[in-house]
Amino acid sequence: MSNFRLTYLKWQRHLVLGDGWRIFVRPIRPDDEFLIRDLLVHVTNEDLRLRFFDSIKEFSHQFIAKLTQLDYARAMAFVAIDEASSEMLGVVWLYSDSIHETGEFAILLRSDLHGRGLGWVLMQLIIEYAKSEGLSRIYGEILQENSVMLKMCRELGFKIKTDVEDGGVCDVTLVLEAG
Numbered sequence: 001m002s003n004f005r006l007t008y009l010k011w012q013r014h015l016v017l018g019d020g021w022r023i024f025v026r027p028i029r030p031d032d033e034f035l036i037r038d039l040l041v042h043v044t045n046e047d048l049r050l051r052f053f054d055s056i057k058e059f060s061h062q063f064i065a066k067l068t069q070l071d072y073a074r075a076m077a078f079v080a081i082d083e084a085s086s087e088m089l090g091v092v093w094l095y096s097d098s099i100h101e102t103g104e105f106a107i108l109l110r111s112d113l114h115g116r117g118l119g120w121v122l123m124q125l126i127i128e129y130a131k132s133e134g135l136s137r138i139y140g141e142i143l144q145e146n147s148v149m150l151k152m153c154r155e156l157g158f159k160i161k162t163d164v165e166d167g168g169v170c171d172v173t174l175v176l177e178a179g
């Protein structure tokens with residue numbers, strides 16, 4: 001069995017969120033383009049700005065490919081799929097550095113699904129993955145006004161500092177113990 005196939009099977013999860021919401025989480029695949037396009041249709045411009053720090057005018061094939069076609073030796077992403085509708089609900093990404101010591105995460109959910117615990121579950125899973133990969137810390141850049149994400153990071157144990165070069169951005173870092 002190929003390495004990716006093993007990873008793919010290992011990181012699948014059937015989960016039930018607090019309100020009985022059944023979701024399936026699995027590693028992203030290159031053929032997720034269609035599902036992620038549909039997810040992006042359900043994301044507000046403001047949420048796109050919080051994720052990409054930019055206003056995105058067009059979801060080109062190249063833009064989508066960067067999100068779905070990962071070099072799994074250096075990156076991972078988990079997608080959450082609704083068990084009932086098979087729609088993609090959210091994605092969390094992790095990109096590690098060349099020496100596989102640290103990783104940068106990013107997360108994006110459908111805007112109509114916030115506040116139901118999905119972000120929390122995906123963040124916990126990517127932390128578990130980073131630990132299992134032996135990374136010593138993960139970090140992210142969060143806009144100052146993104147109070148939901150900053151609060152969640154604080155509760156997950158991240159240290160939060162204002163970026164030295166850009167006061168509008170917070171650097172959040174979580175030191176990991178091997179899992």
Ligand SMILES: CC(C)(COP(=O)(O)OP(=O)(O)OC[C@H]1O[C@@H](n2cnc3c(N)ncnc32)[C@H](O)[C@@H]1OP(=O)(O)O)[C@@H](O)C(=O)NCCC(=O)NCCS
Nearest residue numbers: 047050051106107108109114115116117118119120149152
């Ligand atoms: C930020 C984002 C991922 C949050 O996802 P979410 O599903 O709305 O968040 P959750 O419902 O899991 O968690 C939010 C709340 O629950 C808390 N929470 C959830 N589960 C919890 C648990 N088991 N224990 C403790 N706290 C928990 C969070 O801190 C937060 O508190 P509140 O609801 O009381 O205000 C989502 O809003 C999003 O996609 N935003 C746009 C993109 C973005 O901002 N990305 C971050 C930059 S990369």
